[in-house]
Amino acid sequence: MALIRWGIVSLLLILAIEPASSSRSFILMPTEKQSLGKGEVEMYCESWKLTVETNNAGNWGQVPEKCLKYVIKYMSGKQYLSDSEAVTENALAFLKKLPSTGMGKDAWVFDIDETLLGNVLYFVTHVNGSQEIDEDFMNDFIELAIAPPLPASLRLYKVVQALGFKIFLLTGRSEFQRNATETNLRNAGYSNWERLILRGEADQGKSATVYKSEKRKEIEDEGYIIKGNSGDQWSDLLGYAVAQRSFKLPNPMYYVH
């Protein structure tokens, strides 16, 4: 575990000190020559990102190779923070107009990865040439419990909590990751959630949309009213037992079906 942590830190250092024009690119290895000028690549990647965020792209497989740099730059930079803060502002505007049921049954559902916690650090260091997610590395990374909070979501979480909502954390992570997940959430500043729901034995193999809809339905069947739902994947938000309002956080790094 210490080795992995050191590996991540050293990779980050390499990333930080390596000039953009270096030929010994460690993280990004575009195998096809980029035939477009820089402006055109950016325009293409901007358009591609928009198709992903609007769900026009549907079930997309992976980041186009020529957009890897663009995506990592975006996820590591101010625009991503600004974009997620704007989503929190949308949620706050919704909350402002929302009458409370006053029965302690108002609920808000949060996804975890790329919603409450940010894993860009993992992606910057572990997305390989074919841009596939290495499940083992991802699990190791989760065990480290070092993912930082997404500031916009932490802000919303605290407001939602102060308003008396019951908070349900609904994640695609599995039961065996409960301890690390709780530790990471607490270290990142989250506390006092009503329930943390992870994939159990019976949930393995289900699509995220089905698994999450089923779990939201269970929450509703207990008498809760899901007023809001925050997630970075459309599969966090669509299906059935959908929230009164759903908030899609940006994530051009990967797609979860």
Added chain:
Amino acid sequence: MALIRWGIVSLLLILAIEPASSSRSFILMPTEKQSLGKGEVEMYCESWKLTVETNNAGNWGQVPEKCLKYVIKYMSGKQYLSDSEAVTENALAFLKKLPSTGMGKDAWVFDIDETLLGNVLYFVTHVNGSQEIDEDFMNDFIELAIAPPLPASLRLYKVVQALGFKIFLLTGRSEFQRNATETNLRNAGYSNWERLILRGEADQGKSATVYKSEKRKEIEDEGYIIKGNSGDQWSDLLGYAVAQRSFKLPNPMYYVH
């Protein structure tokens, strides 16, 4: 009518020749001083636009004053064309995998304004200081029938047509605008649609979501299978009798409920 046309042309000329830093801004009149630097305003507007396109913003009223320039620049520039082409690519990828019913009952629904036809010309010239749409001017503009096609949508339209789909044009425009609408569509290169559906007497006052859902339902009740739906508003795409796949074209200029 000739006067209006001349007015638009002259306003466009003024827009074209006026230096960006001029104090006698004709079209954009920000009444509050922009306190943020240019980079920060752009970042803010970029984030705002994303909340609109993802429907996170919900029922938004108008373009933030400090984003008026950003929006007009976007809608008049290459990024908008690139973004809409990317949506057409999504639709083409969907069509490629789609088995035909082979019964002549495959249908595709297109919205008109900001989907098949582009009205940025109107907005650049007629959005007033409070950014409200002037219905009279809009109606006059529609009568001119001079809106150009959105190239990405014209491209998709022709492919969909060549594949044997029945094309339904479903617009919030009213029956009294049928002639001008048909003229404009033909001038812009569209032809041989199955049906042009405009708001009749009974449809006035209905929300776009309800009106368009009702009309899609009627199409389905005739035995058609709506495989795809293209629109720039979420109210073109959501509700009931939704298409198998919906494609959201960009429009940060206005919101239709």
